[in-house]
Amino acid sequence: MTNDTKPELLDLGACELRGLIASGDLGAEELMRATLERIDQTNGTLNAIVAMKDGDALIAAARAADNASGSAPHGGALSGLPVCVKDMANAAGFPTTRGSPTLAGNIAARDDLFVARMRAAGAIVIGKSNTPEFALGSHTFNRVYGTTRNPYDPRVSCGGSSGARRWRWRRAWWRSPTGPT
Numbered sequence: 001m002t003n004d005t006k007p008e009l010l011d012l013g014a015c016e017l018r019g020l021i022a023s024g025d026l027g028a029e030e031l032m033r034a035t036l037e038r039i040d041q042t043n044g045t046l047n048a049i050v051a052m053k054d055g056d057a058l059i060a061a062a063r064a065a066d067n068a069s070g071s072a073p074h075g076g077a078l079s080g081l082p083v084c085v086k087d088m089a090n091a092a093g094f095p096t097t098r099g100s101p102t103l104a105g106n107i108a109a110r111d112d113l114f115v116a117r118m119r120a121a122g123a124i125v126i127g128k129s130n131t132p133e134f135a136l137g138s139h140t141f142n143r144v145y146g147t148t149r150n151p152y153d154p155r156v157s158c159g160g161s162s163g164a165r166r167w168r169w170r171r172a173w174w175r176s177p178t179g180p181t
Helices: 003-009 014-023 027-045 053-073 115-121 167-175
Strands: 049-054 084-085 122-131
Touching: 014 027, 027 049, 027 053, 027 084, 027 122, 053 122, 115 122
Parallel strands: 084 122
Antiparallel strands: 049 122
């Protein structure tokens, strides 16, 4: 893939990306470089990723995934895929604040079970994503990292929990007596 296909590359789902890596049509290093480039271009505005591993270390991890897949043609189910973990979970070496000033500065000594399993399947943990304090809220804001903006319209909220839901959906849900339709 060339640099002109990077925006399309990053629109693909995990299964499609993993298939391209397994077939040799895409390298984990190329995917990581595209991912880091997108983060560099957008995170200053969005504030979605609040803690991140050093870019050179991530490139080295992706290169190692590429080299490992040469000896094992299919690698793990997530081999070479960059993933970000919500700041509610422990990922060794990353801060786990749960969005609370009382936990600021807390660095995880080990992975939570699901993070360990993702790593064992070959995923490359790039960092942590923002969350409302203790994931309680309909708006991704906390006093440790601030507000995460909506990637489709940075003027509005991206929603709560981990910013995965859009503000407009949340607003409609709160008005409806039966929840979302």
